[in-house]
Amino acid sequence: LPGAGLVRAGRRLAGWSALALTALAVGAVAYLVTDRQTLFALGFTPAALRGIVVGLVAVGVLWSALVTATHLALRPVWSTGPQRVAGALLVAVIVFAVTAPMAVAARYAYDHSNLVTTVFGGEQQSQTRPTVTPGTREDPWLNMPRVNVLLIGSDLSEERIKQGVTESDINTDTMILASIDTRTGNTVLAGIPRNTRRMPFPQDSPLHRAYPQGWTGMANSIYAHLPGEVDPNILGPTSNLGADALKLAVGEALGVRVDYYVMVNLDGLYGLINAMGGVTLNVNQRIAIGGDASRGIRPRAYIEPGKDLKLDAYHAMWYARSRYDADDYTRMARQRCLIQAIIKQADPATMITRYEEIAKAGSRMVKTDIPAEMLPMFVELSLRVKDADTYGVQLNRMPSWNDANPPFADMRAVIAAAITESNAAPTSAAPQPTQSAAPAPTVTSPAAPATSGRRTTTAPAATTTAPTVTVSSAATNEADACAYQPAASASPTR
Numbered sequence: 001l002p003g004a005g006l007v008r009a010g011r012r013l014a015g016w017s018a019l020a021l022t023a024l025a026v027g028a029v030a031y032l033v034t035d036r037q038t039l040f041a042l043g044f045t046p047a048a049l050r051g052i053v054v055g056l057v058a059v060g061v062l063w064s065a066l067v068t069a070t071h072l073a074l075r076p077v078w079s080t081g082p083q084r085v086a087g088a089l090l091v092a093v094i095v096f097a098v099t100a101p102m103a104v105a106a107r108y109a110y111d112h113s114n115l116v117t118t119v120f121g122g123e124q125q126s127q128t129r130p131t132v133t134p135g136t137r138e139d140p141w142l143n144m145p146r147v148n149v150l151l152i153g154s155d156l157s158e159e160r161i162k163q164g165v166t167e168s169d170i171n172t173d174t175m176i177l178a179s180i181d182t183r184t185g186n187t188v189l190a191g192i193p194r195n196t197r198r199m200p201f202p203q204d205s206p207l208h209r210a211y212p213q214g215w216t217g218m219a220n221s222i223y224a225h226l227p228g229e230v231d232p233n234i235l236g237p238t239s240n241l242g243a244d245a246l247k248l249a250v251g252e253a254l255g256v257r258v259d260y261y262v263m264v265n266l267d268g269l270y271g272l273i274n275a276m277g278g279v280t281l282n283v284n285q286r287i288a289i290g291g292d293a294s295r296g297i298r299p300r301a302y303i304e305p306g307k308d309l310k311l312d313a314y315h316a317m318w319y320a321r322s323r324y325d326a327d328d329y330t331r332m333a334r335q336r337c338l339i340q341a342i343i344k345q346a347d348p349a350t351m352i353t354r355y356e357e358i359a360k361a362g363s364r365m366v367k368t369d370i371p372a373e374m375l376p377m378f379v380e381l382s383l384r385v386k387d388a389d390t391y392g393v394q395l396n397r398m399p400s401w402n403d404a405n406p407p408f409a410d411m412r413a414v415i416a417a418a419i420t421e422s423n424a425a426p427t428s429a430a431p432q433p434t435q436s437a438a439p440a441p442t443v444t445s446p447a448a449p450a451t452s453g454r455r456t457t458t459a460p461a462a463t464t465t466a467p468t469v470t471v472s473s474a475a476t477n478e479a480d481a482c483a484y485q486p487a488a489s490a491s492p493t494r
Helices: 004-008 012-034 036-043 046-074 081-120 158-162 206-210 219-228 241-254 266-275 313-321 328-345 348-353 355-365 372-386 408-424 486-490
Strands: 146-154 174-181 187-191 260-265 279-283 287-289 301-303 306-311 366-368 390-393 475-477
Touching: 004 012, 004 046, 012 036, 012 046, 036 046, 036 372, 046 081, 081 355, 081 366, 081 372, 146 241, 146 266, 174 241, 174 328, 174 408, 187 328, 187 408, 206 241, 219 241, 241 260, 241 408, 260 266, 260 355, 266 313, 266 355, 279 313, 279 328, 287 313, 301 313, 306 313, 313 328, 328 372, 328 390, 348 355, 355 366, 390 408
Parallel strands: 146 260, 187 390
Antiparallel strands: 146 174, 174 187, 260 366, 279 306, 287 301, 390 475
């Protein structure tokens, strides 16, 4: 107990002062633990984080000095040489025990400050971002019952950058709307197929006047290519016209207002999964690694079906990206399962022990228009989302689905129905897989027997008859959709 030894040695002023400072520090930590909003605010303010770095280093130095001074004050004058050596070694061990955690915490605070500054720093302008009035300290989301975040996966990577690819050339092959009930954390995930055409813009938007029939290209080209076709200030001052345009198009297509976007690139997601030590997923169908059917290139290997497979970053990325022997819709379903797995398995112990790697991955991975001042609110929301239910919407399952002429009215009705169900459903945290006991994925070479040929998946035929929209036909609880299905795994995939 810092200071107790000095009191025992008769240096009462110094001893009681140290004890008082210790009590104040413990009280401050206890207060922060019970006041999460203050804790989150400190944790996402770069200036406060830098102050914490300095404070932790100072505490480590002062505590080491206190341990040494206490030893010297209490060491008997008649100590022998071996006893003095043993005492010095004990002091060294104690000093290391108190300073090592301080040094690690200071390093984490420094890394976290850099992460916040890199991803959320700087002046961001957006013409599609809402103005939010925080609620109470107990419920900061009181004034915003629902928040819609567009999750974007870009195909930009360091390898492609070396090949001369820039952000103006990227495709947003993954576009998933996360509509979150801020009260319960229940979330609806709805993917926009990348080849969806005629994406509309709100009638009161200047983009509707520029594209009255909607965006003529594929949905995944809006982000990169629309800014080059229109006046850069068509929406007003914005830091990312492509993101604003994509938010407006997705919101109009699905009948919701998209509040924020978060873009994740391939390298960053790989780094995050690697930093987490992998993710545990159920694999219900053989998944190809590599391969290009259009050019007659066979896969290099396969991820074999299995329950609770522990996939490293390399295999998890192929789980999410592989389209060989499958279609975009199958891939979109796997991507939603990967998102859920990351949310459920990002436990505090993993985050703390691997935080330096995660912070580095995050700074390379994320681009967003979420303002820094809202980060404490989003941290609070993430805790609710982690233990809540996730619902997946597969739009192509609608009988009226057609990539070239999408049934936007039906899509809006399906999303509205799914949101209604998620609002009404009780929150029940899905059981988390035990990662330590998870088997490794089985990977086979493409020459494995009884797997020749290629399965062709046909999308549902288009129809002009509007479907009877029900949640059960378009939305599923992701815990069920991503569960292991032995019958599906045993069935032939070719």
